[in-house]
Amino acid sequence: MSAEVTALSAPQTRTRPGVNWRKAGSWLWSGTLLLILAFLVIYPIAVLLLGALTNANPVVEGFRGFDLSITNFTDVLANPNVHLALANSLLVCAGGTAVAVLIGLTFSWVVVRTDTPWKGLIAATSMLPLFVPPLVAGVAWAILASPKTGLINTFMAAMGLSWRIDVYSMTGMIIVFGMYYAPYIYMFTASALRNMDPALEEAAEISGAGSLRTLMTVTFPLIAPAILSGTLLSFVVMLGIYGIPAVLGTPGNIPVLTTYIFKLTAWSPPLYATAAAVSVLLMVVTGALVWLQQWLLSGRSYTTVAGKAFRPRSLRLGPWRFLTLGLALLYLLVVVVLPTLALVVAAFRKFLFIRDLPALFDGRQYGLQHFERLFANPLALRSIANTMEVGLITAVIGGVLAFALGYTIHRTTVVGRRALDIISTLPVAIPGLVIGVAYLWAWIGLPGGLYGTIWILALAFIARFLPDTIKALSTSMLQIHRELEEASWICGRGLLGTLRSIVLPLARPGVIAAMTLLFILAIRELGSSLFLYTSQTMVMAVLLLDYYEGGNLGITAAFSLVQTVLLGVLISLAHLASRSAAAPADVGIGRAG
Amino acid sequence: MAPLGMFRHLAKAAVAFTVAVSAATGAAQAQEPNFGPPELIEAARKEGRMVFYTAGFTEVEQEVIAAFNKRFPFVKVEMVRASGGQLITRIKTEAAAGKLIADVIDHSDRGLMLEMADLFQDYAPPNAADYLPDSHPSPKIWPRITLGWVIAYNDALVKDPPKTWMDLTKPEYGNAQIGQVIAPSGGTTWTRTMFERQVLGEDYWQKQAATKPRLYPSGAPLADALVRGEVTIAPSLYNIVYSKKRDGAPIGIVFPPEGIPVNPYADAIPKTAANPNAAKLFLNWCLSEEGQAFMIKQFGNLTSLKKPPILPEGFDPKVAKVWLPEFSQYEKLRNTWVEDWNKIYGYRQ
Amino acid sequence: MSTELRVEHLRKVFATGKPAVDDVSFRIEAGEIVVLLGPSGCGKTTTLRCVAGLEHPTAGSISIGGRVVSAPEQGILVSPRQRNVGMVFQSYAVWPHMTVRQNVAYPLRHRKVSRGEMDRKVGGALELVGLSDYAERPVVALSGGQMQRVALARSIVYEPQLLLLDEPLSNLDAKLRLRLRDDLRRIIKETGVTALYVTHDQAEAVVLGDRIGVMRDGKLLQLATPHEIYNRPADMFVANFTGASNLLSGRTVGQDGAFGIVEVATGERMSVVLPAGMGPGSPVKIAVRPENIRLGAGLEGTPNRFRARVAAQHYHGLQTVYDLAVLGGRLEAIELGTDLRNVVGSEIEVELPPALCWAYPGGEEPLGGAASAAAETLA
Known part of the structure; x- marks a missing residue:
């Protein structure tokens, strides 16, 4: 290596403008981003709030009819139908989220932490429902499990069973929501589990805790931030979904906020100001939840991956692994296979009138029409x-x-x-x-x-x-x-x-x-x-x-x-x-x- | 704009719009159809395209466009479809921003279209005089589509179908066998519920609601539920069930003798239309006997022509008369009555 | 290539709380290795990151080879990439999407280096760290120690003016750590680069550093050669942190030549090294390293000979740790050798060489915090 190099003093003259340049660059950058967001987010939301406050179409009325009033809000808040829709929304989404957490968490644990066979398949299955548009999911489940002629019910009638499923119900919607939004939970928890040092679990087991106890007292609490994030996100997303409650909730006369808002905009004449006011209500609920999440998670860190790492650990389930595999296959059947079959039947069949099971297999009824x-x-x-x-x-x-x-x-x-x-x-x-x-x-x-x-x-x-x-x-x-x-x-x-x-x-x-x-x-x-x-x-x-x-x-x-x-x-x-x-x-x- | 008094007068007569059997069938196509002067057709050819805003069904309107193009292949019709309220919002916003793209607007709600009459230019089809005055509330607005209500049932499941509107109140059809479209779903359903209360009796809703019908947001999902047997009987728009029946679905249709409530759509051409000649040609064709006959035959529409070119299959005007609401009442009663309906049917809006 | 580093009155205050670095000044000569040693949270890593340019100091100046790279008062802040320094991170920070060669060649890629010279330099650096055979492997296929060697090669391949090492060995297992520790000094010395090294491990510090700076609570307590740190610790914390874990309380009573005389609780007197300016009657604490206590009868007439009882013994194989009851307190003493020479309960003589007994002003400052921090680190 060469000897000392005499330091140049030249860079010093460069540094001063460098600092200012840096500061200016930082302002310019965040200013540009803020401008983009102002255009994409703030301006439309401001227009929406204006709509909710003025009872007018801001474009049609312009800004001259600018008499702000909160009557829309007070009307909306006093309207028992809004209360009902809100209550239904919260109930359906809470129930759906609970189901989603159960499913998502189970499968993320099964995939990441157990030696269940065919894990790749299970991992793929766990994400599949995300690709199904809610309207399609709703339609598929209406075909499968409508109370009188749903294919499942037809099948059970043919088997001589008296049990029937009614998807046009609160429970039905909760389960369908839960199945289709489980991927949100899965996404968050699987990566958190993957990044968790298994030594933490091993330590618990060494301390004498059983597998289940370890799961409940160490694993899940450790990934609690991820569970919470996933839970709130899926809840918030469900709140905004129209397709599923539109298809399943309306025949059962169970209005939720989104279907309510849709009706407000679809009726003639449309009640946009009211719809906007109801939306603001929805925004408040969502905003409160997001805030709650950030508050709960403040101070908890997500940073996980460093150069330091660990070998992933698989829990040996023994014969139980066939139970977990069975659960996964059942999930695959219920969330992917059955709805797809229902769509296939509906898509290729002339009419969906299926009197009984043999009628389902009547080939003359099928075609490409x-x-x-x-x-x-x-x-x-x-x-x-x-x-x-x-x-x-x-x-x-x-x-x-x-x-x-x-x-x-x-x-x-x-x-x-x-x-x-x-x-x-x-x-x-x-x-x-x-x-x-x-x-x-x-x-x-x-x-x-x-x-x-x-x-x-x-x-x-x-x-x-x-x-x-x-x-x-x-x-x-x-x-x-x-x-x-x-x-x-x-x-x-x-x-x-x-x-x-x-x-x-x-x-x-x-x-x-x-x-x-x-x-x-x-x-x-x-x-x-x-x-x-x-x-x-x-x-x-x-x-x-x-x-x-x-x-x-x-x-x-x-x-x-x-x-x-x-x-x-x-x-x-x-x-x-x-x-x-x-x-x-x-x-x-x-x-x- | 014609004074409303005239409508009231005409409507009281009622019922006004009786379809004459005699004129019905054969002799309709005597003279060469008139779709407008040659200059118009030439100008439309130059424009070559037009934008069509509609609250109708996508599939149906695509077929209408295809039929129109059989005669006038040089006009490309681009369609924007939205449900009633959304279409109105879009039209108003676009118009206010000076960006109304539509050359023809087609909407199921005459009342809302009338409110926007200032947006529209003067237009009348060549056969304007053949239309029932009551079917269009302004000389700028024309009923391209006319739809009527019937009772439909799943004939594979219902052995003893109802014959009349009053039959729908019978307890034997109770327990969610009947499906109903909610009254606030739009002008078409409002027309039917208005008919029920004005013609069938003040207490008809109570009696009908007592059978605990299943409620649907709009006619199409209800018709679908009917085909699948999810409900077995439903007041339905004839055009919706007609096409399914024609294709072989297990559907029976009854034209109840108390009357067939009909709702004429409202079609108009905005002043700002970029392709006014193509727009006129398109409406001229739709409103012509040829266009109306096509829609009657193909989709199960009715018509607001005084003399229908053909009759819908199974429709005997001697037995069932069509009923057109009196326009001012249609507007005035709407909000309070729909609220009453919601209460009676336990529909929470 | 190597050059001096000068840090003057460096201060870094984060958004909340007390300063992380508080008026730290030191100078590293060209080609010298200085180790900053201290418990976690003492400010050593922050100091290093300020030198690297990864943290922006609140006040003070840093100059590398005479070029001021950071002086907030004058608005000078040179970005890390313009400082021409190399850095080895605690987490290795080798890029997992590259091979060993790609990692090491990375810093040269945007410097004006010809193809052949790049190959030569990368080859040289890899040879220096002993990874020549691994050049084409993806780094993720290496062990932790090898990854850290890659990081080291990457940091010296462009012959930086100054090499910064942030606890580079702390993620490695013990055996590997020892080996790499010795290699590190050899490699650094071979390149001749000036190095600033941060660690909490005193053994590492002693082996690696030409000089050691002990830090605590953002302050640099002592910067001296390892010998001086071990034999003339500047204060109680330094003494304690570097392993002088035995403490005796007493009071100065006089002077005996170079040494001060301290009377302990039992009334016995001992000679100790006393800081200047401590008059008689001051309360003091005396720190003694277990390794510096001599057991058994020694030469007659030497000072600081006391009777002690063996309270417990801990046999470590190559050495034995004795718990001694002496001077009214407990002292730990370590005797090398595999033999167990003293039985529990026996009375023996011990000698505490005065030059290795360091007294510091005591009483006003309880040892709690510092001692436990030191103990923690030692553990």
């Missing part, structure tokens, strides 16, 4: 193309934006990152149907012809799913130990160089997963699409609702199947992409010390 009619409609193909386009735009731009926000919020010290954090969580609280109107009101007047293009849909989806995407990204980002970045800075690489060569490659599986999630959410999204699509930009979710409202269950089921298959193919591709990307990083987490 629904698919023929579906594809004879030029809108079907256009909607598929549009949906793919809007999904892709949403996933890419939304993913990039969410990454920028997540990184800024969690990994930098720039000014205003708390504000960014709070603003970007706001959209989770607003049901799609209402935010759709807000976007329409907010953005239709913008110059440049945003309205009527695919971009207005994409922007709405990006804004609407910002919280979900940031959440998904942050978990994977927080797992990248800070020192991995610092090492790169020390090595002389700048912020951008480090992002490109260290952070992005390591976060890639997480980024791809988040983009996939965003893509799925965008494809499923109905509520906000309803107001923003035009003749040129019809999307699948809207067309599906049209078919459903048109009363043709066969063609609805056929289209649902097409959509499901399409999603399945795309997700498998994304999964393959992220798997190949994830491989080295996973190993890195798997073993080191």
